[in-house]
Amino acid sequence: MTDTVLPDIDPSRVTTTITDGVADVRLSRPEKRNALDAGMFSAIVHTGEALRTAPGVRVVVLSGDGPDFCAGLDFGAFKAMRSGERMSASVALPPSDGPAQATGQRAAHAWAAVEVPVIAAVQGHALGGGLQIALGADIRLVHPDAVLSVLEIRWGLIPDMTGSQLLPELVGRDVAKELTLTGRRVSGTEAVALGLGTRVSDDPRAEALAMAAEIAGFNPHAVRAAKRLLDGAGRQDLRTGFAAEQTEIGALIGSPNQAEAVTARFEQRTPVFTDPV
Structure with a gap:
């Protein structure tokens, strides 16, 4: 039995269905490589927080519609930054009592805060904020040809969506500094070798759903x-x-x-x- 849940979430940004205890969450802005705009930030945070209390959820699978997981911030956000605007600051969210307070941090930490396991299926691009959202998952299945990057330095920025704290834990402090200070892109295969991913998969979403079904049992x-x-x-x-x-x-x-x-x-x-x- 499949039920569409979280009807108040904008389906042009995030969709969620639950089947046999597995919540299938998809970033759904494929024409923009699932890039993060204000609507996407809001939908991601609300989805993650709603899943904390959604009945019957035993495992979450997080993936992106289309060829990419999430290519990071929408280009419009970078243009706005030149005049000092911070797009994520304009997102209206209810107060949080958790450690993540900023909108971007909440979009990534929402998955760590879900009480059940979250499996991210990463293919295509997972860049900047998109990578940090994937890092919020418990397990990351990554296509060998995926492209991952701590890209912020190339836009004159730093990772500010929990990445500065999670990266050293996952890959070690020196590798975290190298990836952050160079912004270089790594393949899915190298990402797993470094610790950014759990293991490679030729079909990350199918394998994530199969793993989720096993855990849900x-x-x-x-x-x-x-x-x-x-x-x-x-x-x-x-x-x-x-x-x-x-x-x-x-x-x-x-x-x-x-x-x-x-x-x-x-x-x-x-x-x-x-x-x-």
């Missing part, structure tokens, strides 16, 4: 707990991390969904899980 409470624990790893001291691990496992053992996972496995059948509320 597991205990959704365990999947969310795993994301929480892994997101905290390296960002907190070991005592805190070890304690969190025991708290999570204590809540899982003997819970209805965990009991169902065990029972279904012994009975060699597909488990039927209850989604978190």
Whole structure:
């Protein structure tokens, strides 16, 4: 069963459908390589934040319509910058209590803040802000011929959509500096070798949907707990991390969904899980 969700989101910017627990989110401005304008920023933020509470969502797949993932800021935004305008600042958004406050930061961090795994399927161009949005996902499947770049320096800028903080964690501080200070473009194959991507795929979206369907078949409470624990790893001291691990496992053992996972496995059948509320 497929339901179109989030009807208040501009479908000329982002579309979302849910099938069997998998939210298929697509940036839908292919004629502009899914470039980021005010409408796109608004739609991305609202979509990500709405998915935090959308019922029945177990995994999210994030991709772009057409040949590209997202080519970064719309050219009109760069023209406006010459007179000091900041297009993203004009986007009307509700207040956020999360660590990301600026519009661009929220467009990227919205995916990290979703409680379920987010898989980005990257093909074509993922440049500047487009790359930073992909970095907000938990897993990135990248076409070997995709083109990725921390492009901001070539426009006289810096990555300001969470990239300055995420890049060193993913690729190491020295590689992050090299990519940021040169703005050079890397292929999907090199991106995976550097740590910008998880693995290469000749059909990233199809593989992302297949992976999402597999994850959606597991205990959704365990999947969310795993994301929480892994997101905290390296960002907190070991005592805190070890304690969190025991708290999570204590809540899982003997819970209805965990009991169902065990029972279904012994009975060699597909488990039927209850989604978190």
